Amino acid sequence: MQIRHVIFNFIIGAFLTINTGCKGTYNKQLTAASQANTPNCIVGVEKSSSIQESVEKTLPKAQIKTYSDLITAYFALQVGEIDAIAYNEAILTHTFIDSASGLTYIPNDVGLTEEIVIGMNKHSTIPNIKGIINKFIDSLNAAGTLAELNEHWNTSSKTNPLISTKDSESEQVLRIATSADVPPFSFVYDKKIIGIDIDIAKLLGEKLNIKVLIVKKERSKLVAALKNNEADLIISAFTKTECYQNDIDYSKPYHISKTAFAIRPNDADKEISVSKVPKMTYLEPKKPDEIYKLADLSGKTVGVQTGASLDEQVQQLIKLPRLQYFANIPEMTKALEERDLDAIAIDYSVAEAILKHHSEFSILKDRLSKDEFGIAMRKNNPLKTRIDSCIRVLEKKGEIQRIKDKWSKNRSAVRVMQQDWVGSDTLLVGTEALYAPYEFYQWGELSGIDIDIMYTIGKMLNKNIKFADMNFDVLIPSLVNEKTDLCIAAMSITEERSNSIDFSIPYDKNESVIVVHTPQHALEKFGDSTGMLSKLFQNIQSIFN
Structure with a gap:
């Protein structure tokens, strides 16, 4: 340099x-x-x-x-x-x-x-390529992986040790065009092309179990490489422009600066000197409303996930709320970040994971209710008795709490449990990998509390476990229509759901909470900087640092 x-x-x-x-x-x-x-x-x-x-x-x-x-x-x-x-x-x-x-x-x-996106040919021969890429970006966002990649490449110019260097054994190849002249996204270091975009390309390859081939092109020739079928995707600090709208399709943004x-x-x-150059900054948000308790949300817009059970609780505890439904947690979190919402309703553990990457958010002291999570299955499934027994044993031994602590309190990156046994047969388990810390993609692996619990139960039952990642509102229909054997997705046990499916005994309990932008004068109202609220925020942050 x-x-x-x-x-x-x-x-x-x-x-x-x-x-x-x-x-x-x-x-x-x-x-x-x-x-x-x-x-x-x-x-x-x-x-x-x-x-x-x-x-x-x-x-x-x-x-x-x-x-x-x-x-x-x-x-x-x-x-x-x-x-x-x-x-x-x-x-x-x-x-x-x-x-x-x-x-x-x-x-x-x-x-x-500027929004940085992944570019793809509108006439790509890869089925549903845009849907695949967008869901992949959602999963990286939900897991906090995008934030971790940005943090790494803003403090280091060396290869990221958390990204796997193993090549897939698949014969299929995904060709990704990049210019290698736009640090920290893609650039040459020690004769290798590295950066945020290259890590994302490798993670995508792991997700799809496909080989990734990096195709270096001049920046002005990236689009031509796509149109001439010399590449399948552009990942190179690429941006959405009107001049290419007839030829190029764009993913959701994975970086905004x-x-x-x-x-x-x-x-x-x-x-x-560079010391006087400001670090990357973002648009300043509007002045936040002063929201301290549930009553302050009367008449305001609250986001909930489609298919979840929290909308009824919000309507019961908040006067005339305006509900807005979202397909997944990352979309809902982004809407709150951009102030399209006043609050979001989610489980407490998920809220803690979100606060890890959004210091401007806080959790209201008022709680909605307590949920019990169960493993879902078809009515009269003969496995129910055995799964219930497994959960009782794991609770008695403290294994479920150990798994929860692994994903919520460990300060370094941890890996998901690996299947090291050969079962008598295979259980297809539905989940939605957009709900950290329960299930999410981390470094290309399906990870989280629920994933480790399901693998542990599979080992106890001598069953192979195969996961099917799908939208939350499809999980129950997949059971009813016998497309999956079980579902584990931090799913609350409710009377309405129990009319069509069965649940195991609860394997976890969680509170439902409201997340809002921290009011500007919150700390002043609770006293000085060593006050109760400040200590609470510091304690939450220390868990994840």
């Missing part, structure tokens, strides 16, 4: 010697992005990118000049061809990591962000 900067500065010095002054016509030093909205200012952007479209709409008076990559735009800025660069903040700050870059960052006061604006420093700013 340092050698590259030496080369950069040598070339720049030569350019500055040849060129006289700024070719742009803006004669003032920009101090904020909004000041670029003038015909006299030229802003450089990546060609055919979402930032190009956003800058054109947000700064309509500015002159926009497009470049095939960041390095070319950087040279253009240094020699005075343009007045500013607008680029993905993560890539810009990771590419130019020291003061030698000669960049001054100015505030993004126009609120531009702010757009960074940079200019050449004037003489007073020559001492600028």
Whole structure:
């Protein structure tokens, strides 16, 4: 990296010697992005990118000049061809990591962000490829894997040890195009292409049990590689743009970051260093409502999961709530994060897992009710008596509590239990892997409390266990229609459900709670920073740190 900067500065010095002054016509030093909205200012952007479209709409008076990559735009800025660069903040700050870059960052006061997605051919021969990719992103989000990947690659430039390097034995190959010039997403280190996007590609390969082939392409040729069937997917800090909407399909975003604006420093700013460059930031949320108790949610919008039993509890305990249903927890959490909801209703253990990655959230002291989770099965299933016996033995030995502690209190990454026995036959078990810490994907493996419990019971029964990941509202129909043998998915035992299926005795009990944005003045109302509420938050955070 340092050698590259030496080369950069040598070339720049030569350019500055040849060129006289700024070719742009803006004669003032920009101090904020909004000041670029003038015909006299030229802003450089990546060609055919979402930032190009956003800058054109947000700064309509500015002159926009497009470049095939960041390095070319950087040279253009240094020699005075343009007045500013607008680029993905993560890539810009990771590419130019020291003061030698000669960049001054100015505030993004126009609120531009960029959503990074996976690109795929609209006419892909892979069945339901978009649905597969979106569910995969949901599972990574639910497990906190995306947050962990970002944390790793923002603090290290080395290969992630938690990502498996084993190749699948499958003969099928998934070809993934990347440009390898957009750190921390994909870049070359020690002659290998690594980064967030490469880790995601490997995890996808593990999920699909398929070999992954990384296809390196120039950034401007990524879309052509997809259209010419040279690749199946683009995972390369790729963004959704209108110009490709007829050819390219896009996944849900797996990363959202702010757009960074940079200019050449004037003489007073020559001492600028990376320590003065802000870390990745996000749009500031609106001012939150003051919600401290269930009564404060009267008339407000509360999110619940489709097929869950919490909607009735919300209606009973909150006056005239506006219910909004979601297919899974990640979508519901994102809606709360973006303030499309005032609160979400979920199980306490799931709320704790969410708070691990959302320090701006808190759990209301008021509880909804206590739930009992059971393993679901068809009516009159002969296995019920044996499964009930297994649960009693595991409870008596403290094994279920040990499994819960493993997934909720362990401060390092843990692996799911592996099947090391050959059973007499196989049980197909339905679950929904979007409900951490009970069931979720971690590093490409189906993991969590319920998964370990089911494997443990399978070993006691001498049964092979095979999981089927499906939407929560399909779990009970899958039993009734004899598509699955059992279901384990933190499913509450209710009278309504018991009319069509049977449950084992409870293997876990949990409280249902409400999660909201922490009110700005919450700590003031409960006393000083050493008060009860502050201690509670610190205790919850210490469990996961």
